[in-house]
Amino acid sequence: IHSNVLTKINISTISKSNFEDYYNNILIPNQSRINFLRLSNPFTAEIVFLEPHLILNFIRLETLILDNVQNKNFDKFLDYLIWLPNLHAITISLTEHTSSLDTLFSQIFRLSTLKYCKIEYQIKNYQQPLFVYFTNNDSSPIEYLIINGHFPFSAFHNLLCCLPKLQHLSINSLVNYDDYQARDKLSSIQLKYLKHVSLKLDYVRFDEFEKIIKEFFHHIQILRLTTAYDEIYLDAKRWQQLILFHMSYLRIFDINHQGSVISNNNLTYHDIINQFNSSFWNEKKWFFTHQHEWEHRLNTGIFYSTSPYRRKDYTYYWEIDKELGLYHQRENLKSVKHFNIASKIKPNHRIFFSNINQLTIEYYVETLDDNSFITNLKCMIPLKQLTKLVINLTRFPFEEIIKLLRLTPNLYTLQFVIYSLQEIDSNFSKYNILLQHTLKKNKIENLILTGRCSLNEIRFIIYVFSKLKCLKIGINRTQILSLIRYL
Known part of the structure; x- marks a missing residue:
């Protein structure tokens, strides 16, 4: 076997028996060469790190990626x-719910050569606060x-x-x-x-976030906020004062804000966001626009940056208010790959997203019988290009899913709620006829049912x-054995 081949090992879909053979015949003899x-499978990490001390043999390892690893196995070898x-x-990427981040971060911060770290985890109760405490000894x-997971804002200062x-x-x-019971702040x-910061803020008040900006963001060049x-x-x-006096190096200001306005100065939603149309913003070529979720609720909306930023995701809401005088360039839609429908699509929509390959539908479509939704x-998007729906x-009626499948011959991933199949038992022959074309043409390899x-x-x-x-x-659980015969 050529030596260069065995420096990079990427194991994704594989059976347990095949992996055990691969482990004994390939991984073990070449541990000291792998960088x-x-x-990607939970059992692979279990086998490789069955005896945690064996990881010491990977003396040239530079990059380690563990997808879907169980918490108990991770703690053993970390x-x-x-x-x-x-x-x-x-x-x-941890598979089990996490209740405390202390052990995870303290162990990772002990890795003295680490430059890049990506952590993904889930929590069981979104209302219950996570606990993570940092000390002066946790410098990394x-x-x-x-960090892809809930992280407490009260610990953000000490993290930085x-x-x-x-x-x-x-x-x-x-x-x-x-x-959340925060401990004493570190100096x-x-x-x-620090040049690039991207954050999604959940229930974090501006006054509190402003303190973070003033303490830590003096040198940042790119700020993306949701x-x-x-x-x-x-x-x-x-914002203008913050940028002038505390973020003077800022080149990209990318914001997305969703919510309503309750003004004490008789200012409307449009009055407030129109302040982003001053010479300060225009000279920096920072442009903004907005959409409304509902036609009759113009005091609430989604306000966001447009050009010159290239986005891969686009969420469609009700409509941009045509009467608003915000000066902004046309959004760069060629970069958009994922289209998310969160509101009713208006007929004769003039914007076409030519490079879409993923579609998410979140808005309840009230009138499906007349085919107006699909029309x-x-x-708006080239359905034949879709690879994920x-x-x-x-x-969402399964009959409508069938219609979409007919128009998406290159679909490889499909996800929908199992409730859509509730009529299958009583109308199996009907759906069997409708599906004849789909049975021959569909290429779906990944199916996720909620x-x-x-x-x-x-x-x-x-x-x-x-x-x-x-x-x-x-x-x-009682159906597992019965299920096996269909696979």
């Missing part, structure tokens, strides 16, 4: 990672940190104090818990290397989607 290791002299990057050399070399920070859910440090509710985030003059949809609606399936529904699914490689469903 990249990715394990202590041994500190002895790997070349480990620069780690990506961890991490330069690039991505532990990352003196941080350059890039991304947190997809920075949450303010009212009953602030100057983050002179927030809601607190209307002070729409105060253009306050309007075809005027997600339907996050409980009562909810619990009956055995009849599973039998129908296997019959329709015969090319499946990955199926995620919910079933009762």
